[in-house]
Amino acid sequence: MDELDPTVMLAVLLEMMGAWFWILGLLAVIGIAGFVYVLAVERTLSSRRLVRAELIGVLGGIGALVLMAYVTLSGFTDAGGPIDWLVIGLIFGGGLVGTTILAYAIGGLVSIFSGRKDRLKHRT
Amino acid sequence: MPNSTYMKFDRRRFLKLGAAGTALAVAPVVSGGEAAATVRTNARIVIAGAGAAGLSMAAQLSERLDGATITMIDSRVRHYYQPGFTLVAAGLKNAGYAVSRTADYVPRDVEWIEDSVAEFDPDGNKVITQGGQSVPYDFLVVAAGIDLDYDAIEGMEVDRIGQDGIGSVYHSPEMAEATYAAMSRFAEEGGVGLFHRPATEMKCAGAPLKYTFITDDVLRRRGNRARAELIYAAHDGVHFSVPIVSEKVRMLYQDRGIDTVFHHVLKQIDIGAKEATFDTPEGDATIDYDFINVVPPMRAAAAVRNSPLPWHTGPYAADGWVEVHRETMRHLRYPNVFAVGDIAGVPKGKTAASVKWQVPVAADHIAADLAGEESDSAFNGYTSCPLITRFGRAMLVEFDYHDNLMPSFPGIIAPLEELWVSWVMKTIALKPTYLAMLRGRA
Numbered sequence: 275m276d277e278l279d280p281t282v283m284l285a286v287l288l289e290m291m292g293a294w295f296w297i298l299g300l301l302a303v304i305g306i307a308g309f310v311y312v313l314a315v316e317r318t319l320s321s322r323r324l325v326r327a328e329l330i331g332v333l334g335g336i337g338a339l340v341l342m343a344y345v346t347l348s349g350f351t352d353a354g355g356p357i358d359w360l361v362i363g364l365i366f367g368g369g370l371v372g373t374t375i376l377a378y379a380i381g382g383l384v385s386i387f388s389g390r391k392d393r394l395k396h397r398t
Numbered sequence: 399m400p401n402s403t404y405m406k407f408d409r410r411r412f413l414k415l416g417a418a419g420t421a422l423a424v425a426p427v428v429s430g431g432e433a434a435a436t437v438r439t440n441a442r443i444v445i446a447g448a449g450a451a452g453l454s455m456a457a458q459l460s461e462r463l464d465g466a467t468i469t470m471i472d473s474r475v476r477h478y479y480q481p482g483f484t485l486v487a488a489g490l491k492n493a494g495y496a497v498s499r500t501a502d503y504v505p506r507d508v509e510w511i512e513d514s515v516a517e518f519d520p521d522g523n524k525v526i527t528q529g530g531q532s533v534p535y536d537f538l539v540v541a542a543g544i545d546l547d548y549d550a551i552e553g554m555e556v557d558r559i560g561q562d563g564i565g566s567v568y569h570s571p572e573m574a575e576a577t578y579a580a581m582s583r584f585a586e587e588g589g590v591g592l593f594h595r596p597a598t599e600m601k602c603a604g605a606p607l608k609y610t611f612i613t614d615d616v617l618r619r620r621g622n623r624a625r626a627e628l629i630y631a632a633h634d635g636v637h638f639s640v641p642i643v644s645e646k647v648r649m650l651y652q653d654r655g656i657d658t659v660f661h662h663v664l665k666q667i668d669i670g671a672k673e674a675t676f677d678t679p680e681g682d683a684t685i686d687y688d689f690i691n692v693v694p695p696m697r698a699a700a701a702v703r704n705s706p707l708p709w710h711t712g713p714y715a716a717d718g719w720v721e722v723h724r725e726t727m728r729h730l731r732y733p734n735v736f737a738v739g740d741i742a743g744v745p746k747g748k749t750a751a752s753v754k755w756q757v758p759v760a761a762d763h764i765a766a767d768l769a770g771e772e773s774d775s776a777f778n779g780y781t782s783c784p785l786i787t788r789f790g791r792a793m794l795v796e797f798d799y800h801d802n803l804m805p806s807f808p809g810i811i812a813p814l815e816e817l818w819v820s821w822v823m824k825t826i827a828l829k830p831t832y833l834a835m836l837r838g839r840a
Contacts, residue, residue: 285839289830346825347490348818352790357811358818 305376312382320382327378334373335366438464439768444525444533445508446515447541447699448472450480450836451739451753453503455539457838458761460505463768468507469533471525473514475500477836481750481828483567484605484786486574488612489582490825493571503836515542518705520732537764540707540720540737542699544601544748550695552666559692562669566692567609568601581689585616588625589688592674596695597633597663598717601740601748604783604795606630607637607647609691614654615788628655629685631662631676639746640801643785646814650787659685667692696748698741707735709743719743724799725776727760734767736760744779745799751782754835780804784824792820 288295313319342365343349353359443459445452448470456470482496504510513527524534546568548554559566560576563584567574584591593610595603610630617623630637630651637651637658638644651658662676662683667690674690676683696717697703703718707729710721720737721730724744729735738756740748747756759775766773779799786792795813796804805813811820834840 282834282840285834285837286827286830289833290826342822346822347485348790348821348825350818352818352821354791354816354818355812361819361822 301376302372305372305379308379308383309375312379312386315386316382320385323378323381323385324374327374327381328370330377331370331372331374334377335368335370337373338365338369434462434762434765436464437462437765437769439466441536441768442467442534443469443537443539443764444535445470445539445541446472446518446525446701447543447739447741448474448477448500448504448510449541449543449739450750450832451543451741451757452539452541453477453500453836454753454757454838455541455738455761456508457503457505457836458757459539459764460508461838462761462765466768467509468505469509469511469535470504471511471513471515471527471533472500473512473528475512477503478571479829479832480601481832483571483574484608484612485825486571487565487567487577487581487609488786488789489578489616490789493575496571496574503833505838515701518701518707520706520729520735523734536734537767538732538735539760539764540702540735540741541739542702542741544696544740545699545703547598547695547697548692551664551692553669554667554692554694555669558669563672563687563689564667564669564692565609565689566694567605568693577691581613581616581691584626584689585613585620585622587688588617588622589627590686591617591626591628592631592685592687592690593629594631594662594664594674594676594691595633595693598695598697599714599719599748600693600696602783603639603746603748604785606691606693608786610656611650611654611785611787612789613689613691614656619789623655628657629687630656630658631664631685632658632660633663635660640795640797640803642801642803642814643795643797646793647785650816659683664692696740702741707732707737714743724779725759726763727756727777728763736764746797747779747781749781749783750832750835751796752777752780754831754840755780757835778804782806784820784828786821786824787816790821791816791818792824793817794820794823 350362353362443466445455452470456468459468477498477500479496485491486493486496511527513529515525516528517526524532526532548556558564559569559573560579563580565577565580567577591613593606595606610628614628617626636644637647661679664674665677666675672687674685674687698718702720707720708718709715720741720743722728722737722742723730727736727738727742738760739753756777759777762773762775782796784792785795793814793816794811796806798804803813831840
């Protein structure tokens with residue numbers, strides 16, 4: 275193991291996050307799968323839904339920063355160098371993008387399935 | 399019996415690998431490549447001590463050796479996450495944060511004798527426990543740790559920690575919590591805060607410096623800094639043994655208004671009068687205090703000190719540190735004996751970060767011996783100290799035997815800058831890495 279071993283990274287992340295590692299991982303997989311499914315079914319990117327999802331995504335980004343501040347017992351006024359601001363940006367960006375994808379997927383799935391129900395109602 | 403004369407070291411290659419490593423949070427284990435394969439053996443291996451080094455070694459050997467009888471001897475059922483003591487003494491975590499059960503980390507195929515080693519008999523290849531049990535071995539790993547010698551400070555009473563302005567972060571998680579209570583009272587009332595370190599080798603030599611910074615920050619956050627004088631009494635002529643780090647700490651202490659006195663070694667404390675007496679080149683010097691963080695002299699565990707294992711000459715002889723080769727961790731007189739962790743008589747490195755790098759090297763040499771092969775694994779003295787300089791910031795200081803800085807993220811995380819990311823590592827990444835290390839997974 276002369277090089278950085280991904281299994282070491284995984285072991286540390288599992289120790290750090292416990293069950294949350296799998297919960298968040300599952301959420302990420304569901305979010306991405308849902309997003310891809312919605313895109314495949316609708317064959318277009320709904321700009322209105324995307325804007326709404328991005329607005330929710332901003333809240334997700336802020337949430338990621340608040341969570342990070344909570345678990346690290348610190349605040350963002352503690353940033354002391356460029357790497358700190360870069361990491362803060364990445365945390366915000368990660369929260370924003372993840373939440374946006376998830377929100378878009380949920381919105382799309384709701385739209386698709388409610389649309390099907392409507393169609394079923396019309397048939398009967 | 400293994401022969402120590404065959405050992406070869408490719409230091410350049412090792413240093414290169416070390417430089418390519420990542421921070422403690424993700425630092426890779428360095429081992430000897432081919433020797434990492436499982437070795438079939440019926441060897442008897444005894445590990446004396448179940449602290450960070452002992453448990454980590456048990457996990458590594460359990461993984462590497464098939465069929466070996468591995469016995470770990472230690473009477474302590476509570477395991478301390480010692481790097482967490484500072485956070486407890488800072489009031490950020492409670493004592494429970496640093497306490498877990500030794501049993502949670504003992505590998506299934508390792509026998510744990512819940513007793514302490516009373517006698518080491520390296521000539522007879524056996525150890526004898528306090529309960530009188532004789533345990534023979536083919537290989538011995540000494541990981542018996544440190545004795546905190548509070549008795550060496552005249553007038554010091556351990557049960558007064560937390561009262562009368564007495565703090566001592568090192569004693570235990572509970573006393574680290576009590577230290578916060580005493581420091582917190584001091585931060586309300588002001589006065590003189592006195593900090594120091596012993597003249598002996600010690601665990602994490604950055605910890606006394608950190609606690610001075612933390613106390614300064616608590617005073618500032620409560621608006622009481624002007625009411626307090628902070629004094630750091632160094633045992634020698636520097637703030638820290640690594641010159642470049644020492645100079646940085648000097649600048650930061652100047653910036654924070656922390657006074658330093660040099661060549662002061664605490665010898666006596668008058669708890670009632672709140673006076674600390676130091677041994678100095680000019681004779682005894684007394685400093686009045688309102689709060690003091692007592693750091694006791696540290697020595698090798700008594701059973702090791704009284705055995706044939708320590709150095710007979712040199713700087714590690716007086717306090718009984720085990721005479722090992724600084725790169726292989728192999729005993730210089732008993733080739734089937736290794737020492738890892740705090741007990742090892744090597745420069746610097748009484749930290750969990752050093753354990754993380756020492757243990758795979760020693761394990762690799764044991765496995766190679768058993769396989770009839772040679773190992774070129776070597777430990778370069780790497781150690782790491784996330785030096786907290788205030789709440790929310792730390793310097794990720796990493797260095798080797800030769801006082802070289804060994805930044806894990808060169809060009810990304812500057813080792814001598816006060817950074818939030820270094821604090822983040824200390825607060826959320828260090829403990830998971832430590833626990834993964836105990837389980838042999840990091």
